[in-house]
Amino acid sequence: MNTEQQRQKLIEERQNLESEMGKIGRKNPSVPNDWEPTAGDVGQEADPIDQAELVTELETSSAIFTDLEVRYDQVLAALAKIEKGAYGVCETCGKPVEEARLAVDPAAPTCIEHK
């Protein structure tokens, strides 16, 4: 397996995720590699209908944000494994993860059997 190629794919995906998360959240200044959704400012003087819309919008964007963050953590974990020379090993059984699986998902943490 070409680990360097996988690393490039992961770095590219990390950049994409960071820019997506940057649209609806921000980097947590106190925890490295941690992100948090930015809460929309609900103005005190906004009427109740506007406020309800804002809350719905916020709930949707924080759900999207959570998905992005889960994926982001997987990508970071895969990159860390490459650094340690432990890339492509199933986290459940310790056997090599199938190359076909890694080709589809470079951040796959487990083999096909244990996904």
Ligand SMILES: [Zn+2]
């Ligand atoms: Zn396995």
